[in-house]
Amino acid sequence: MIRVRFAPSPTGYLHVGGARTALFNWLYARRHGGLFVLRIEDTDTQRSSWEMVSGIVDGLRWMGLDWDEGPDIGGPHAPYFQSQRLDQYREAAARLVAQGSAYYCYCTPESLQQKRQAAEAAGGGWLYDRTCCTLTAGEVAAREATGAPRAVRFKVPRGSTSFIDLVHGRIEFPNAVIEDFVVLRSDLQPTYHLSVVVDDIEMAMTHVVRGDDHISNTPKQVLLYDAFGSSPPAFAHVPLILGTDKKRLSKRHGATSVMEYPRLGYLPEAMVNFLALLGWSPGGDEELLARDELIQMFALEGISGGNAVFNPEKLDWVNQQHIQRLTPEDLASRLEPWLRDKGLWSEHFGSSRRDWFVALVQLFQPRLKRLDQFTHEAGPLLRDDVIYEAQAVAKHLRPELHEPLSLLASKFAMLDPFTAQPLEMTLRALAETLQLKPASLIHATRVAVTGRAASPGLFEMLELAGRERVGERLRKALTHVAPPA
RNA sequence: GUCCCCAUCGUCCAGAGGCCUAGGACGUGGCCCUUUCAAGGCUAAAACACGGGUUCGAAUCCCGUUGGGGACGCCA
Numbered sequence: 001m002i003r004v005r006f007a008p009s010p011t012g013y014l015h016v017g018g019a020r021t022a023l024f025n026w027l028y029a030r031r032h033g034g035l036f037v038l039r040i041e042d043t044d045t046q047r048s049s050w051e052m053v054s055g056i057v058d059g060l061r062w063m064g065l066d067w068d069e070g071p072d073i074g075g076p077h078a079p080y081f082q083s084q085r086l087d088q089y090r091e092a093a094a095r096l097v098a099q100g101s102a103y104y105c106y107c108t109p110e111s112l113q114q115k116r117q118a119a120e121a122a123g124g125g126w127l128y129d130r131t132c133c134t135l136t137a138g139e140v141a142a143r144e145a146t147g148a149p150r151a152v153r154f155k156v157p158r159g160s161t162s163f164i165d166l167v168h169g170r171i172e173f174p175n176a177v178i179e180d181f182v183v184l185r186s187d188l189q190p191t192y193h194l195s196v197v198v199d200d201i202e203m204a205m206t207h208v209v210r211g212d213d214h215i216s217n218t219p220k221q222v223l224l225y226d227a228f229g230s231s232p233p234a235f236a237h238v239p240l241i242l243g244t245d246k247k248r249l250s251k252r253h254g255a256t257s258v259m260e261y262p263r264l265g266y267l268p269e270a271m272v273n274f275l276a277l278l279g280w281s282p283g284g285d286e287e288l289l290a291r292d293e294l295i296q297m298f299a300l301e302g303i304s305g306g307n308a309v310f311n312p313e314k315l316d317w318v319n320q321q322h323i324q325r326l327t328p329e330d331l332a333s334r335l336e337p338w339l340r341d342k343g344l345w346s347e348h349f350g351s352s353r354r355d356w357f358v359a360l361v362q363l364f365q366p367r368l369k370r371l372d373q374f375t376h377e378a379g380p381l382l383r384d385d386v387i388y389e390a391q392a393v394a395k396h397l398r399p400e401l402h403e404p405l406s407l408l409a410s411k412f413a414m415l416d417p418f419t420a421q422p423l424e425m426t427l428r429a430l431a432e433t434l435q436l437k438p439a440s441l442i443h444a445t446r447v448a449v450t451g452r453a454a455s456p457g458l459f460e461m462l463e464l465a466g467r468e469r470v471g472e473r474l475r476k477a478l479t480h481v482a483p484p485a
Numbered sequence: 486g487u488c489c490c491c492a493u494c495g496u497c498c499a500g501a502g503g504c505c506u507a508g509g510a511c512g513u514g515g516c517c518c519u520u521u522c523a524a525g526g527c528u529a530a531a532a533c534a535c536g537g538g539u540u541c542g543a544a545u546c547c548c549g550u551u552g553g554g555g556a557c558g559c560c561a
Contacts, residue, residue, distance in 0.1 A: 009561045044560055109559060116558085124486045125557060151559050168490065177488045177557080185559040192561045216489055216556035239491080239554090246553070274497095277510090281498050285509045304498075306491045307554060314497065314511040324524080367523045377523095396521090424520095442520040454522035 002034025004207045006060075006067075007196070009041045010052035013257040014059030016310065017211060017241045017249060020275040024238055025209045026065045027276065027298040037203060038070030042083045043195050059258035063268050064291065069203075077203040082195050089190035092198045092228070093152045093183050101227040102183060104150040105132040106143045127179035128153065149186035154193075154223065156180050161219040166207075166236040166300045173219040181220055193217065197224040200233060209236040209300065212307070236300045239279050239307045249310055265370030267326075267334075270319035279308045288321050320369040328362035335361060335374050342375045344382045360464055363456045380450035381465055386473055392453035393480055396443040402483040404434050404441055405448060409474040418467040420459040427459075448477030 006022040008014065014022075029036035038060070042048035057072070069075025079085060096102035105128075112128070119126035133155060135143075143150070156179065162172035183194040190198075200208060215237050225232040243253035255261060261271055273289055281304070282289070282297035289297070323331065332349075339345035349357040364378050380386060411426050412418075427445065431438040446458050449470055455461055462470050 007561090011561075041561060047560075105559085107559095112559080120486090122486095125488090127487095127557080149559095153559095165490095171489070173488070179557080182559045187559080189559080191559070196561090211555095212490070213555055214561095217561090219489095237490085242554080244496080248554085278497070283499070285499075287498090287510050304491090308498090309496055311496050311511065317511055320524090366525090369523095392521095427520095437520095439520050446521065452522090456521095456523085458520060 002029060002032045002206050003037065003204055004029050004034060004209055005037040005039050005200070005203065005205055006065075007039040007041050007199075007210075008056050009044065009047075010049060010056060011044060011047040012052060013259065014056040015249070015256045016258060016275065018056075019059060019063060019258045019271075020241065020278060021209065021211055021238060022060055022065055023063065023272060023275055024236075024280070024298075024300075024303070026067075027295055028207065028209060028300060029068075030295045031298045034206070035068040036066075037075070037077075037205075038067040038080060039199060039203070040071055040081045040083075041192070041195065042081055043190055043192065045083065045189070048083075055257075055259065062259065062262055063272055082190075082199065085195070085199065086188070086190065088202065089194050089198055090184065090188055093190070093194060096154065096183065096227055097152060099227070100155070102152050102154045103133050103180075104140070105153045105180075105182070106135075106148045106150050107131055127177070128181075130180060133180060151182045151186045152184035153180040154183050154220070154227070156220075156223060161222050163218055163222050163232060163235055165215075165218075166234055167239075167303045168215075168237060168305055171215065171218070173216075175219075175223075178219055178223070183224070193220050193224060197221050197228070201225070201228060201230045205233050207234045207236060207300075209238065212237045212239050236303065238303050239305060241278060242307050242309050244309060244311075246307075246309060253310065254312065265338075265372035266315070266319050267322045267371070270315070270322040273322065274315045274318045278310065279304055288318070288325075316369050323368050323371070324365065326365075328358050328365060331365060331368075332358045332361040334371060338371055338375055339382070344375055344379075356464065363460050363464065367456065380452065380455075381461065386449070386451040386476070388447070388451040388477075388480060389453070392447045392451065396440075396447045396453060397477060397481045398440075398444070399481060399483060401440065401444045402478060402481045404430065404436060405444055405474060405481065406478060407434075408441065408445065409471060409478075412462075412467065412474070413471055415467070418463060418470075420457075420463045423462050424459045445474070449473045 004025040006025050008018055026036050028034070040053055042053075053071070060067070067073070069077060069080065071080040074080070093102065097104065115129065116126045132153070156175050158175060160172055160174045161178070162170055165171050181193060182191050184190055218235060222232050241249050243249045249256055255264060258271070262268070269291060272291060272294070276289070276294050277287065280298070280302050282302060326334070336345060336349070339349070346353065360378060360381060361374070364374060367377060368374060375382070408427060408430055411430060412423070415422055415426055427441055428438050431441045442458050443453070446455055446461075447453060449462065449465060
């Protein structure tokens, strides 16, 4: 049984990089009928907050990534908050010391800081100098007697450490570059390395899929697995997501929190599709993939090794494509919150005027890239008043069209049924009679009724606007058009 | 500074020694469709970082250089 986890630290919101890591884990679990576990790594009590946990949970839910075990639903390996598993880490650290894999370190953070800075000033890096590893029994006793705080450091053996990475292949580190890292702080809080390994062992993780930035942490963790007598899981380190300037994605690149995307009008299925293809490829040419298809095709082996730049334009395109694939009814439901927010929603849109509303949505669907655009685009048909855009008026509501528009208004007033085809025939017939180019009358009518120069097909618009509103606006528009002198 | 990862169009990917005159997608330009704007269709420009090997043959394998990224915490 495959078991994978997403283990965010609640020190910030769910950013797109984390979201993609979660997605890869989720896809992998779903692909193989495995289990996806959510675990909160809140051992940094200073920076962790409950608010961030719920933000992360919201982000995952929005993307439709559901977990089989986690803080809210529990599971056979509960609890899923590291802050509630401290005993296990302390016990593990004690075991390490008892078996000689780790030792107590009495160095103060200040002295370490000093040594580190001195080394840096000298132009090199610094690894812990093992001061406390070589203490004699007497020296240890002396420090213990003073009650000095002690941390637990792992004793890194000689040699080298390697592991198999499903995206990078075999990776090897000389142990000489790995320092004797702290596993248990002097305040008895575990460090990341200890808690992940203890939990991943206890939670029986078979695969660890995480960001590339953890590659250099991995040998330390492999050493811990060895010390605990466990064999490490399979690792898959996925490349980072960068901003357009190839720097690590940050706020100045725009929206980096997943939860900003619903507010910007993006569909979760589009986000999932887009993120899945950032750094991973199913191999073929297909780019627009539904959740089920992604699950069917997903493989860790298809993840590329290099970093990927987040391309907002492509996200827009993917989003647009997914919007086009929605049924009008579905789109209509997703649009409702937006209309409510703008005060353009009418309860009738859910009942007596449902068909009308869905038809309206369908008419605008092809031109929607993002959900937020609808209220603006369809505004003229949703609001009682029209806003005449000066440029559109100047260009299309020319004085010589005063009379034709007036005639058109009276013809429309008598038209029955008031539907697209008859509307178009009527307008074209009138244009012919008056020896006008149909286009000029069409444009003038569009501006008259919508106030804008651009819209979906005019006659479908007119039909949806209805006889009354069309007549009213045509009359109103005529006041903007001075008759020719 | 040390270690690790990466290297194909501007961007995301395909390519696992001959199928490559390097393919697709976004974006960009042009054309078509057309009542406008979109959408859609067609089309164009656009890349194997460099240098050495290995091989009959290299985008694909090896080495080096360069470039980019990551990590070097009693953060995760």
